[in-house]
Amino acid sequence: MSYTQELLREKFPSKQDVITEITNLEAILNLPKATEHFVSDLHGEYNAFDHILRNGSGNIKQKIVENLGGRLTPKNIQEFATLIYYPEDKITFQKENTKDQDDLEQWYLNTIARLIELLKITATKYTRSKVRKAMDPNFVYITEELLYNDQQEPDKRNYYNKILRNLVELQQADKFIIATCYTIQRLVVDHLHVIGDIYDRGPLPDKIMETLMAYHSLDIQWGNHDVLWLGAASGSALCLMNLLRICARYNNLSIIEDAYGINLRHLSMFAEKNYHDIPAFRPKTVEDASFILPDEKKQITQIHQAVTVIQFKLEGQLCQRRPELELQKLPLLDKIDWVKKEVTIEGKKYSLINTCFGTVDPKNPYELNAEELEITRSLLYSFMHATKLRKHLDFMMDKGSMYKCYNGNLLFHGCIPVEKDGEFQSFAYQGKKYAGRTLLDFCEKELRTAYAHPEVTDDFATDMTWYLWQGPLSPLFGKHAMTTFARYFVAAPETHTERKNAYFALRKEEWFCRKLMSEFSLDPETGYVINGHTPVKKGQQPILANKKMIVIDGGYSKAYQPTTGIGGYTLLYNSYGLQLVTHHPFTTREDAIKNGRDIISTKRVVNQEIKRQTVADTDIGKQIKENLQLLRELLGEYDK
Numbered sequence: 203m204s205y206t207q208e209l210l211r212e213k214f215p216s217k218q219d220v221i222t223e224i225t226n227l228e229a230i231l232n233l234p235k236a237t238e239h240f241v242s243d244l245h246g247e248y249n250a251f252d253h254i255l256r257n258g259s260g261n262i263k264q265k266i267v268e269n270l271g272g273r274l275t276p277k278n279i280q281e282f283a284t285l286i287y288y289p290e291d292k293i294t295f296q297k298e299n300t301k302d303q304d305d306l307e308q309w310y311l312n313t314i315a316r317l318i319e320l321l322k323i324t325a326t327k328y329t330r331s332k333v334r335k336a337m338d339p340n341f342v343y344i345t346e347e348l349l350y351n352d353q354q355e356p357d358k359r360n361y362y363n364k365i366l367r368n369l370v371e372l373q374q375a376d377k378f379i380i381a382t383c384y385t386i387q388r389l390v391v392d393h394l395h396v397i398g399d400i401y402d403r404g405p406l407p408d409k410i411m412e413t414l415m416a417y418h419s420l421d422i423q424w425g426n427h428d429v430l431w432l433g434a435a436s437g438s439a440l441c442l443m444n445l446l447r448i449c450a451r452y453n454n455l456s457i458i459e460d461a462y463g464i465n466l467r468h469l470s471m472f473a474e475k476n477y478h479d480i481p482a483f484r485p486k487t488v489e490d491a492s493f494i495l496p497d498e499k500k501q502i503t504q505i506h507q508a509v510t511v512i513q514f515k516l517e518g519q520l521c522q523r524r525p526e527l528e529l530q531k532l533p534l535l536d537k538i539d540w541v542k543k544e545v546t547i548e549g550k551k552y553s554l555i556n557t558c559f560g561t562v563d564p565k566n567p568y569e570l571n572a573e574e575l576e577i578t579r580s581l582l583y584s585f586m587h588a589t590k591l592r593k594h595l596d597f598m599m600d601k602g603s604m605y606k607c608y609n610g611n612l613l614f615h616g617c618i619p620v621e622k623d624g625e626f627q628s629f630a631y632q633g634k635k636y637a638g639r640t641l642l643d644f645c646e647k648e649l650r651t652a653y654a655h656p657e658v659t660d661d662f663a664t665d666m667t668w669y670l671w672q673g674p675l676s677p678l679f680g681k682h683a684m685t686t687f688a689r690y691f692v693a694a695p696e697t698h699t700e701r702k703n704a705y706f707a708l709r710k711e712e713w714f715c716r717k718l719m720s721e722f723s724l725d726p727e728t729g730y731v732i733n734g735h736t737p738v739k740k741g742q743q744p745i746l747a748n749k750k751m752i753v754i755d756g757g758y759s760k761a762y763q764p765t766t767g768i769g770g771y772t773l774l775y776n777s778y779g780l781q782l783v784t785h786h787p788f789t790t791r792e793d794a795i796k797n798g799r800d801i802i803s804t805k806r807v808v809n810q811e812i813k814r815q816t817v818a819d820t821d822i823g824k825q826i827k828e829n830l831q832l833l834r835e836l837l838g839e840y841d842k
């Protein structure tokens with residue numbers, strides 16, 4: 203008997219145990235495939251993301267319409283849906299707005315009965331034990347009684363009605379409704395994929411991380427913005443300065459100070475001493491907001507300049523110590539004619555439109571002055587020791603990866619760098635070349651090394667975190683260069699251009715997407731490539747390459763909504779196939795609760811399975827089949 207069988211025998215000591223397990227697993231294989239939910243580019247927009255999680259990208263409403271739609275008016279459908287998304291708020295609202303006690307009781311009875319009906323429908327896909335795990339432990343007994351009782355029998359109906367009445371009379375109804383709503387939310391989506399860029403530009407990435415940490419099942423494909431935060435926590439001061447620059451640019455320094463408790467006082471004082479108010483560095487999203495005080499705005503503008511200059515200095519140092527990364531052309535502080543106020547970019551001279559280089563020594567433009575050095579050191583120390591931040595980023599490392607192969611699909615944030623003809627471009631390091639899948643594996647290995655050793659700050663792995671942010675062959679970035687310097691200091695638009703990797707043109711071709719799936723050992727006939735990263739602009743298509751490629755940048759980022767014209771896209775993959783969901787921009791939580799404002803605009807079927815998919819068709823199904831094989835062999839042993 204093999205070692206595995208020995209172990210199995212310990213777990214299932216009698217023949218009857220084996221038979222029970224085989225029956226159980228066979229039954230699971232025949233259940234419908236559970237629903238996967240894909241989101242990406244959340245960019246700190248917690249409220250919009252929270253709403254989409256609560257409504258399961260429209261899945262909850264669809265279930266209500268399909269199953270209770272014939273009995274409810276559109277207004278009541280929306281009210282019932284809103285209750286399931288925001289049970290606490292909706293109950294309060296209901297109580298405040300129903301003066302008559304009898305009406306309120308009737309509302310409770312109707313609501314509980316409807317919830318149980320909907321729960322029954324959402325639970326059919328799962329084993330009883332999995333449904334139980336999704337329930338609030340305090341209400342398991344009552345819920346199961348209500349759920350598995352046949353109301354058609356008169357005796358049972360009385361029993362059922364009695365339980366309902368009791369819940370209301372014993373004032374347990376609120377708690378029960380809230381618990382059941384969350385159970386429904388949980389059952390409607392079985393697994394969540396976050397295809398990168400949780401951090402930057404929006405105000406509440408920390409709350410997104412808290413939500414994800416409480417979520418029942420998920421994976422993350424890192425985005426370039428996430429890697430900035432992981433890089434900084436790995437000891438890269440350069441990543442840190444860049445993420446501070448983005449926080450200042452979008453008026454989000456409170457994430458650093460309030461959410462993560464990192465003190466910016468020294469930086470702020472230094473900035474005040476050394477920088478003035480320059481329009482190009484004013485925070486982007488607050489031009490018409492009244493809540494920001496002029497002084498505060500000026501302070502952010504000054505901090506923005508201070509961290510930008512430190513970033514360019516550190517970037518120059520990195521380029522000097524890592525010529526192998528071929529990033530030489532980027533930092534331009536040594537290409538400045540300080541007298542004429544000109545900079546040379548690719549052989550051409552341009553005048554500087556903003557100057558804030560008071561701390562730059564023309565002879566040693568990339569050297570930090572003493573105070574910058576001290577600020578950088580102490581900020582990096584605080585960042586690496588901020589407890590809550592570390593907890594969030596540990597989780598991101600744990601659940602995250604550069605790419606994921608899941609139920610036959612290939613998920614990654616940005617691109618696989620290629621030449622124009624579709625050949626994978628290779629990244630050379632220490633005499634070895636990495637391209638295609640091996641490049642992504644290499645990047646992941648380096649990032650994990652860097653993160654595991656935050657105290658080592660000058661090694662290749664730490665510098666690679668910066669490369670992942672803006673290196674020309676970074677699968678997370680996918681452009682020839684990041685022209686940050688020119689975007690701040692030069693007017694000529696040609697200096698701002700960031701040329702996209704050939705990948706983004708080729709991903710429209712079916713043959714190319716098939717090649718990608720083969721590279722990752724997936725079946726090109728049945729699989730899809732799913733990307734985030736590039737906002738799908740007005741007039742562009744999210745479904746490409748004869749439906750082999752789907753780009754679902756969620757478009758949550760408010761700053762980018764004018765160019766996309768919509769809120770964004772998410773994707774659902776259930777037993778019937780794949781559906782692309784388009785969202786309107788999210789307004790506010792209050793609007794969603796009071797006015798029942800949902801943000802789903804359309805659902806488009808990407809593919810419809812000919813035969814409804816079951817667990818047997820999934821990755822878990824494959825594992826179960828392997829286990830069944832072993833169990834059958836064990837059964838044979840018991841028969842000997």
Ligand SMILES: O=P(O)(O)OC[C@H]1O[C@](O)(COP(=O)(O)O)[C@@H](O)[C@@H]1O
Binds near residue numbers: 427451681684685686
């Ligand atoms: O809109 P902003 O804040 O100027 O940012 C622009 C920068 O962001 C990037 O697009 C990278 O961020 P994304 O991953 O969100 O595209 C850079 O290529 C570009 O230089």
Ligand SMILES: [Mn+2]
Binds near residue numbers: 427734736
């Ligand atoms: Mn991105």
